[in-house]
Amino acid sequence: MVSHPQPSDQPSLAHRPASVTSRSTGTRRHRTPRSHTGGSSYRPQNEFPNFAQTGDVDIVINADGQERRYMLHRLILTQNSGFFEAGTSEDWSKAQSRGQNSGVGPGNTLGSIGEDEETGREQARSTYPGAQGGRFIWRYELDWGNKEDEVPMLVQKQTQPTMFGGDQYRPPPVPNKPAPPSHGFLKSMSNFSAMQSASHIAKSNSAHNTDSDIIRDYDNLFRIFYNYAPSLDTVNIAESYIQCKSLLTLADMYDALEVVGPRIDHHLLQFQGRLWKQIAKYPPSYLKLGYLARSKVIFAEALVHVVGQWPSGSSQLRHTVPPDVLEVIEDKVDDLHDLKMRAEAKLFRLTLTTARGERITPTNGYMDWLALSLFRQWLAETTTPPPPPVPKTPDSGRNRHAQHLPVSSGTLFRMLGTGGSSYLARDELKRFVKLRPEDSSRDTLKKFEKKMDEIKALAREIVRPLNKSYLELDLVRDGGGLGYLTCTRIDEGDYPWD
Incomplete structure (x- = not known):
């Protein structure tokens, strides 16, 4: 199998036999006018898809009431396709030749015991019915089979001399197509x-x-x-x-x-x-x-x-x-799950400290502790399915500030990564502070907002790895609404065909 050629609208001369290149180029550039005195100087086409002068593989595609015919080169086909490499191999041709000559008829010959490899090869070529005009021709036709749901595939045909001296297509007595590659993905x-x-x-x-x-x-x-x-x-x-x-x-x-x-x-x-x-x-x-x-x-x-x-x-x-x-x-899903679990654990353990380096508690920093408590409550409610509905009461609207609908993990971590007013905005903080009238002064609200901003900054650093995107898609312009994380990194060793 050869490496894939560079995309081009013109055929590469390096991929064509020398005879093909010289003939097809000469045919296009130097057209000789027909002679009206000594017959015609017209020469058969020798370029894709009909290399009439140098081709040795005749392919017929019948479909949709149309017939497409190709005269191509075994060398090119075998370089690009394992199917043609097997179907036109020496062993395959010999098998067809032996099957063709197994019956009774003028074409039957028996090989001499002790023939060397070269003699055997020449005999296989000389007795194969596709040999015409000094060229060894392989013939393929699209076989639709007997079932409508079958995928039609090319099968190799042989030409058999008839009693009138013509040729007719006849499938060889041996299996008429090589087995498809077992490693094919679609198999x-x-x-x-x-x-x-x-x-x-x-x-x-x-x-x-x-x-x-x-x-x-x-x-x-x-x-x-x-x-x-x-x-x-x-x-x-x-x-x-x-x-x-x-x-x-x-x-x-x-x-x-x-x-x-x-x-x-x-x-x-x-x-x-x-x-x-x-x-x-x-x-x-x-x-x-x-x-x-x-x-x-x-x-x-x-x-x-x-x-x-x-x-x-x-x-x-x-x-x-x-x-x-x-x-x-599944490996990448497990990696992403572990990354999310570690981030969530860090978020719930997130804390503030006093000027002395002590953890905040209700006794050494009451308002700071309230800010942490509100953050953890919001985080728990946005990551936990809501409880079963309860009957409505006249006081059910009092705690609207604490009622949050769960969001997807992607949306949650993007909110945490954005910070600011994307969650627990100023109005919600103001409603929370007003629950204690004695602490609802403007000064208290500003301090509370400052502490919440500090908490949001710590949370943003924790979720930073989860907010990376390894997509070519522009999430800002075209990725709005993606409710899942796109931080999965694909390394060179992750491609299953490497």
């Missing part, structure tokens, strides 16, 4: 469409013509093999997601993720801010896509969201991703 997924965590994505996908999508996906697959940029939507990111997911599915079938994945990564990253917003909306979907494409940026961005919301996304990920992906998620 461990019961349904890749589970990536679609939003109903509008599913509806958009179902509105497409499946057969037309197959033609597009195969064309994009072969374009990437020949270092052309794939034809993917560059305007609608939801549409682009569907196309990228479909292309990755196909690439996984043909063991070509290492080549296709970087192209998908490059294409999606061009959306920049819109991509980060989409990942925030559908993190499980993009986590799977990022894993398939081996995109560290997309995978890490989605993983931060998934860990922060866990276990809300577990139903979409369990049994649909490999165990090593789940292991990374």
